[in-house]
Amino acid sequence: xxxxxxxxxxxxxxxxxxxxxxxxxxxxxxxxxxxxxxxxxxxxxxxxxxxxxxxxxxxxxxxxxxxxxxxxxxxxxxxxxxxxxxxxxxxxxxxxxxxxxxxxxxxxxxxxxxxxxxxxxxxxxxxxxxxxxxxxxxxxxxxxxxxxxxxxxxxxxxxxxxxxxxxxxxxxxxxxxxxxxxxxxxxxxxxxxxxxxxxxxxxxxxxxxxxxxxxxxxxxxxxxxxxxxxxxxxxxxxxxxxxxxxxxxxxxxxxxxxxxxxxxxxxxxxxxxxxxxxxxxxxxxxxxxxxxxxxxxxxxxxxxxxxxxxxxxxxxxxxxxxxxxxxxxxxxxxxxxxxxxxxxx
Amino acid sequence: xxxxxxxxxxxxxxxxxxxxxxxxxxxxxxxxxxxxxxxxxxxxxxxxxxxxxxxxxxxxxxxxxxxxxxxxxxxxxxxxxxxxxxxxxxxxxxxxxxxxxxxxxxxxxxxxxxxxxxxxxxxxxxxxxxxxxxxxxxxxxxxxxxxxxxxxxxxxxxxxxxxxxxxxxxxxxxxxxxxxxxxxxxxxxxxxxxxxxxxxxxxxxxxxxxxxxxxxxxxxxxxxxxxxxxxxxxxxxxxxxxxxxxxxxxxxxxxxxxxxxxxxxxxxxxxxxxxxxxxxxxxxxxxxxxxxxxxxxxxxxxxxxxxxxxxxxxxxxxxxxxxxxxxxxxxxxxxxxxxxxxxxx
DNA sequence: CGGCATGATGTAAGCGCTTTCAGAAAGCGC
DNA sequence: GCGCTTTCTGAAAGCGCTTACATCATGCCG
Numbered sequence: 001x002x003x004x005x006x007x008x009x010x011x012x013x014x015x016x017x018x019x020x021x022x023x024x025x026x027x028x029x030x031x032x033x034x035x036x037x038x039x040x041x042x043x044x045x046x047x048x049x050x051x052x053x054x055x056x057x058x059x060x061x062x063x064x065x066x067x068x069x070x071x072x073x074x075x076x077x078x079x080x081x082x083x084x085x086x087x088x089x090x091x092x093x094x095x096x097x098x099x100x101x102x103x104x105x106x107x108x109x110x111x112x113x114x115x116x117x118x119x120x121x122x123x124x125x126x127x128x129x130x131x132x133x134x135x136x137x138x139x140x141x142x143x144x145x146x147x148x149x150x151x152x153x154x155x156x157x158x159x160x161x162x163x164x165x166x167x168x169x170x171x172x173x174x175x176x177x178x179x180x181x182x183x184x185x186x187x188x189x190x191x192x193x194x195x196x197x198x199x200x201x202x203x204x205x206x207x208x209x210x211x212x213x214x215x216x217x218x219x220x221x222x223x224x225x226x227x228x229x230x231x232x233x234x235x236x237x238x239x240x241x242x243x244x245x246x247x248x249x250x251x252x253x254x255x256x257x258x259x260x261x262x263x264x265x266x267x268x269x270x271x272x273x274x275x276x277x278x279x280x281x282x283x284x285x286x287x288x289x290x291x292x293x294x295x296x297x298x299x300x301x302x303x304x305x306x307x308x309x310x311x312x313x314x315x316x317x318x319x320x321x322x323x324x325x326x327x328x329x330x331x332x333x334x335x336x337x338x339x340x341x342x343x344x345x
Numbered sequence: 346x347x348x349x350x351x352x353x354x355x356x357x358x359x360x361x362x363x364x365x366x367x368x369x370x371x372x373x374x375x376x377x378x379x380x381x382x383x384x385x386x387x388x389x390x391x392x393x394x395x396x397x398x399x400x401x402x403x404x405x406x407x408x409x410x411x412x413x414x415x416x417x418x419x420x421x422x423x424x425x426x427x428x429x430x431x432x433x434x435x436x437x438x439x440x441x442x443x444x445x446x447x448x449x450x451x452x453x454x455x456x457x458x459x460x461x462x463x464x465x466x467x468x469x470x471x472x473x474x475x476x477x478x479x480x481x482x483x484x485x486x487x488x489x490x491x492x493x494x495x496x497x498x499x500x501x502x503x504x505x506x507x508x509x510x511x512x513x514x515x516x517x518x519x520x521x522x523x524x525x526x527x528x529x530x531x532x533x534x535x536x537x538x539x540x541x542x543x544x545x546x547x548x549x550x551x552x553x554x555x556x557x558x559x560x561x562x563x564x565x566x567x568x569x570x571x572x573x574x575x576x577x578x579x580x581x582x583x584x585x586x587x588x589x590x591x592x593x594x595x596x597x598x599x600x601x602x603x604x605x606x607x608x609x610x611x612x613x614x615x616x617x618x619x620x621x622x623x624x625x626x627x628x629x630x631x632x633x634x635x636x637x638x639x640x641x642x643x644x645x646x647x648x649x650x651x652x653x654x655x656x657x658x659x660x661x662x663x664x665x666x667x668x669x670x671x672x673x674x675x676x677x678x679x680x681x682x683x684x685x686x687x688x689x690x
Numbered sequence: 691c692g693g694c695a696t697g698a699t700g701t702a703a704g705c706g707c708t709t710t711c712a713g714a715a716a717g718c719g720c
Numbered sequence: 721g722c723g724c725t726t727t728c729t730g731a732a733a734g735c736g737c738t739t740a741c742a743t744c745a746t747g748c749c750g
């Protein structure tokens with residue numbers, strides 16, 4: 001049993017097969033013709049020695065890492081698995097590896113964790129990368145694709161995102177038209193979060209289209225998560241603000257809204273209608289079923305990878321891919337949910 | 346603006362700072378003393394040139410990749426984010442990177458995606474790695490930690506797992522003692538899945554302890570996911586098998602059970618009590634709230650990383666870490682859920 | 691039958707770092 | 721001041737691959 005220090009290298013293989021290391025390299029990479037019989041001998045030697053090329057050496061010599069990076073900030077959130085699944089799926093079919101880095105703000109970064117030194121390109125979700133680093137990477141022409149974030153001034157980086165505004169309009173219009181709601185709370189996401197900005201714009205447009213005056217007092221500032229949503233709702237109610245519906249910003253926040261409302265004995269949807277955004281897994285499981293917007297998150301991941309691969313191949317990528325969103329009606333808005341979600345509980 | 350082909354290297358830095366590349370390397374790695382003033386000059390040069398060491402070169406020269414790998418098979422499943430979160434958190438505080446590979450069976454692997462050539466050690470979840478590959482890695486003394494899977498015969502690999510059997514016993518005993526259920530269906534997980542094996546053992550022990558005869562007819566074979574659970578329940582009901590409770594194998598499966606039961610107009614928990622396993626996010630959100638076992642999944646991830654790092658440092662790792670599980674009572678078993686889960690909806 | 695494509699293989703020069711080893715500079719006691 | 725140790729720094733040898741280029745048989749044409 002060989003110790004770890006003596007793993008076989010390409011020269012061991014070459015020697016055993018009676019060829020030069022160049023030939024071994026050629027049969028491994030298959031880009032230069034090698035006589036069939038020789039190739040067979042090499043492959044045998046590889047198998048016998050259980051040889052696996054050291055990735056670092058390949059990368060160093062070929063200047064290609066064959067892996068792409070994903071920078072992400074919020075592993076929590078029902079959102080993440082969907083996105084990752086799409087990315088993984090598309091990546092596998094293209095032979096790239098995935099390096100994931102999630103930027104926790106708490107640990108100051110010493111060595112640069114992810115970038116041009118260990119990946120061929122980067123998938124960046126929302127604002128998980130500091131502007132400075134983004135500029136640096138862009139400056140050296142490093143392949144980059146953004147998700148749910150338009151690039152800063154002057155940078156031409158492909159973006160994949162969803163129809164946030166349309167989704168919000170559908171949601172709010174539904175609340176107004178079908179259920180006669182007029183005092184609709186909007187629970188924003190984090191400051192500077194683009195999804196949130198667009199959803200708010202949609203919210204305002206929908207109000208306007210129905211001649212409802214925008215009321216600053218109905219805007220609450222959450223973080224796209226359960227806890228902050230819960231607290232914001234508590235505050236709102238404590239302040240005695242009246243409302244008959246809540247647009248929760250995203251599904252995670254909707255959970256917090258549910259909790260606060262139930263604790264205050266307000267019935268959903270009779271007293272207060274609630275809608276979310278994203279249609280994550282649990283949206284159909286909670287009670288009442290959450291009316292929300294289906295965002296093709298998985299598809300965003302797939303498309304992001306596709307565009308990045310375009311870039312990696314030196315092809316032109318699309319500047320902007322906008323994914324359609326779709327209204328998913330369940331019961332939390334007041335509907336009876338006839339038909340549709342047959343998988344709902 | 347430098348083109349991608351002319352990224353600065355360590356020699357550029359050395360030249361600019363008026364030192365040798367060895368010195369630059371020393372201040373980067375900080376393991377050999379360098380006079381403060383010189384070090385400062387080097388750091389300045391690094392900053393000015395925006396130099397980032399190429400990871401591949403470092404890896405090749407130092408023979409350490411500074412990244413650990415995670416091999417996983419089921420990105421789907423409410424399970425995954427919890428695990429990943431724990432792993433990420435622990436990893437960051439130790440300065441390692443994470444390379445994730447999820448083994449989809451559909452794409453035959455050409456190049457070895459993950460292993461000794463691109464990581465310093467591997468975290469392996471359940472049976473995501475083929476035995477042959479596991480043996481190979483073990484054979485070359487490669488640092489390995491398994492999660493939720495005991496190592497094959499003769500291999501001494503550290504394992505992190507949870508008290509599956511105890512959890513199952515708690516669940517089933519609760520069903521029997523508090524709710525008088527006696528015909529309890531057990532919905533298994535996939536063949537060979539260790540969690541499933543142990544849960545079944547707990548199920549049988551609990552029955553035995555209460556003098557209930559084990560009935561083969563009450564065992565259904567799911568896949569730890571919603572769809573197979575749904576189908577299995579349909580089959581069971583179609584076959585006219587009687588039961589007053591279902592132990593769903595895991596929470597994902599419980600969802601499928603809920604759906605099948607509701608579709609058949611059987612009331613949970615009055616007609617049929619349902620319990621799950623894992624306590625994933627949505628368990629508290631569904632209606633009725635799912636009685637389940639809280640498995641410290643995140644902690645499993647953290648602990649796995651800790652053990653792997655022990656190995657990487659040449660220290661001894663624990664052969665087996667067993668995490669305690671805990672009964673979480675909500676309403677799906679028939680309880681009224683007084684107290685406890687104050688975050689439940 | 692000589693000259694020349696043609697295609698398979700070998701030779702060797704890196705890729706950009708780390709690290710050993712040796713040398714230079716500086717401090718110390720006698 | 722002389723030899724000694726003690727620090728710091730530089731030269732250079734790899735790490736294990738890829739790939740441009742050279743080499744060497746072939747086969748083919750005129």
